[in-house]
Amino acid sequence: MPQWIEIVVRSFAIIIGLFLITKLLGKKQLSKLSFFEYIVGITVGDIAGTLSMDRDLNLTNGVTSILVWSLFPLVTSQISLRNKKFRDFVEGNATVFVRDGKIMEHNLKKEKYTIDEFLEQLRKKDIFSVDDIEFATLESNGDLSVLLKKEKQPATYGDLHPDIPDQIEPQTVIMDGEILDEPLSQIGLNRAWLDAELEKRNVLLDNVFLAQVNAWGEMSVDLYNDHLKAAPFKEKILTLVTLEKCISDFSFLSVTASSAENRSSYQSAMTSLEELSRKLRPLLKG
Structure with a gap:
């Protein structure tokens, strides 16, 4: 067998x-690897590179070495999952640098x-x-985690509006x-709802590259042909x-009702609807 073919096969x-x-x-991402796992990765890569280029090395012995080096961190990770003391010994513990501002x-x-x-x-964390x-x-893993004092933390939406519904991640309902x-x-x-939404936008399923539905049941559509645009969705405006x-x-x-009781009821209903309209207007106009 020619030398270059053997190298390609190996x-x-x-x-x-x-x-x-x-x-x-x-x-695990590279930044999440422990120092030991990082060293194992370098060693396995070095063995593999040498084994693929050096024809004098026995392939069976090299593969055995790679398996030993690779399986050792797998075994240690399985033990770490079941034993905290062993996990602390292998991966180490976090070290506190600042406590109570000191x-x-x-x-x-x-x-x-x-x-x-x-x-x-x-400074890298501003x-x-x-x-x-x-x-x-x-x-x-060497990352520095920092908790700012309460008065130094940036304001969040939850700070300004404590009574907010739980956010649900958008779901991809059409792909390719x-x-x-x-x-x-x-x-x-279900599919019937999806078909109805596509029909409202005058869009065929085959033309949809991606469609997602957010927590409020609103669907966004991206078409294969970027020159085409889905028909504007007017349901919010109609609402x-x-x-x-x-x-x-x-x-x-509330003005024309014959009895004072009915006028009061209509006035109360109108006030409630005005309050509801005030709250929903930013969403329905968005």
Whole structure:
């Protein structure tokens, strides 16, 4: 067998083996790997590269070495899932750098962190004053996590509006022109509803590249042909117009009703609808 063909065969075999090993080890991102797992990855890659190029090396022995190096972190991760003491020993614990606004100098020295390195990491998180920090910890993977003092935290929507409904992630209901039944069922909808929504927009299913439904049951559509546009969806505007019409009708009835009791009832209904219209107007006009 020519030398280059043997190298190609060995390389393809090792690439397939490494792919299977990475699928077996899981989906940890590189930044989430422990130091030990990082070293194992480098070593396995070095063995695989040398094995694919050096014809004098025994392929069986090389594959055995790769399997040993690869299976060891798999075994340790399985033990870590079941034993916290072993997990702490292998992966380490988070180290507190700031507690109650006070810097823990001995912990900085323990992790071989200079104050300059600590301040640099804070600046990368747009924090320029240590006095703004309530709590900070160095995670086992080397990331720095920081909790700002309450008065220094940016305001969120929940701070301004505490009584808000739970947010539900949008569901993709059409992809590449194919209806996805599982996401539809998760939000309590079906194909009949989807067909009706497409018909309102005068869009054919085959023309839809992507369609998503948000928490309020609103569907957004992206078409294959970017020059085409889905018909504008006027249901919100019609709802707002109907609401305003009801307010106008109740206003008229509150004046023309024969009895004071009926006029009071119509006036109360009109007031309730006006309050509802005030709350819904930003959503219905959006």
